[in-house]
Amino acid sequence: MLAERTKHVEYAIRDIVMEAKKLEKEGKRLLYFNIGDPVPYGFSPPEHVMKAFSEAALNPRIKGYAPSKGDPELLKAVAELHRTEEENVFITAGLSEAIDFLYFSLTEKDEYILLEDPAYPLYLTKARVYGKGPLLADYTDEDSVRKAIAGKKVKAICIISPNNPTGRVYDEKQLKAIVNIAGELKVPIFYDGAYDMLSFVPLPDFKKIAKDVPFIYGQSISKNFIFPGARVGWVVFHGEGLDGLKNSFEKLCNQRLSVNTEAQKAAVAAIKGPKGHIEEFKRELLKRRDAMAKIIEENPVLSAEKPNGAFYYWIRFDARMDDWEFVRKLMREEEIVSVPGSAFGSSKKHFRVVYLPTVEQIEEFGRRMERFASRI
Structure with missing residues (x-):
């Protein structure tokens, strides 16, 4: 019934949320690090x-x-x-x-x-x-x-x-x-x-x-x-x-x-109008980026190039599984929502997170990732 082209319509950044919502119904309390929307994380337009x-x-x-x-x-x-x-x-x-x-x-x-x-x-x-x-x-x-x-x-x-x-x-x-x-x-x-x-x-x-x-x-x-x-x-x-x-x-x-x-x-x-919010926004982003950088540097299974803009971290993981298995396992076991690397291209050994959450939430991300790394 449907046109062939509908098979090609995908958007893993939001598709993963559908899986996350099912886990929330089961009582999971998830940390969302998947969508690049600053507003849910407390930022506002000027x-x-x-x-x-x-x-x-x-x-x-x-x-x-x-x-x-x-x-x-x-x-x-x-x-x-x-x-x-x-x-x-x-x-x-x-x-x-x-x-x-x-x-x-x-x-x-x-x-x-x-x-x-x-x-x-x-x-x-x-x-x-x-x-x-x-x-x-x-x-x-x-x-x-x-x-x-x-x-x-x-x-x-x-x-x-x-x-x-x-x-x-x-x-x-x-x-x-x-x-x-x-x-x-x-x-x-x-x-x-x-x-x-x-x-x-x-x-x-x-x-x-x-x-x-x-x-x-x-x-x-x-x-x-x-x-x-x-x-x-x-x-x-x-x-x-x-x-x-x-x-x-x-x-x-x-x-x-x-x-x-x-x-x-x-x-x-x-x-x-004035653009004063830009420098303030970037200062907040840099705090969060540096908090995320510290976590990645200290985690034995993670590595990444430090980003110079936007609010995303593209992280490589060292584990015997592909990106979708990694992301789903991380979501089920440590209640962290992220996006598999293959959603963005050819890599099956990366995942993407945003560093828009607070420094405290990013530090909690780090503790959960440390536990996760000890098991995979």
Whole structure:
């Protein structure tokens, strides 16, 4: 009865919650380290952003559809932020919708968008639904990238920095290598900047690095402004040769009608208002990251590269089991909810956690992981 493509729709980050809820019904008291949503962990959007949303919600004149391409005030704010023209900007229902638009527009069954391994799971699902499946490469190794693309019809290259799930921030040399390959292939780059204000190290200026290689830059208010429930993001087109893709995005915006009107007013306030919450948020994240780093360093079965941005830890485990068995066993025996590594790519020896919980909760995570390590 169902279309074949429905078999490819997966999202392990939330799928694991369904298993967790069953355990809670059995009396388990779980610690959730799986979903990258700051709000349940006590973080909140900046006050001026919430005020703008509330005022819009109470304004009877802001209750109709917004223009399909986006609220004019928000289009202007994004264009000014990126020093471009409004015609290059599209507002989307979170950056997730832009990812869907990208795959819908570019890929057929024998075509690919190159992804870093590991990659955010939504990209993997879209690659399976709209194309032949994900094409993955280690972006820290140029030879790995060139080997992955050999003989493949690559339509674009995706970069996520700071990265989900690794927290890695790509340096100028690494970004230049990817840009050069995109130039050789004559394909655009999709830069996922969902966490670009949450880098603990200076971010290279990608516009300068890209030079004449066209790229699409994506952002949202979900993580940088701690408002994932608003579902407001945007993409900005830079460079030549993207008119066909822009036209496709415009058609797709038209058919979905519009992004939430009130939430777009909150996004205007986010872009144009003060950004003081960013440094405070990052200070809190660094405390939690360092607490998690100490736990990993002291645990004999765990190892990881310390993240330089976002709020994720990509942890390798040393045990005679695959990632799903590890994650399920950890959930049943120590009541910790995490995400298996294979949800993000090829690794079956990693799992991902967030370090959004309090330092006290992270320390409890450490005690439970220590017990778990002694048994596996």
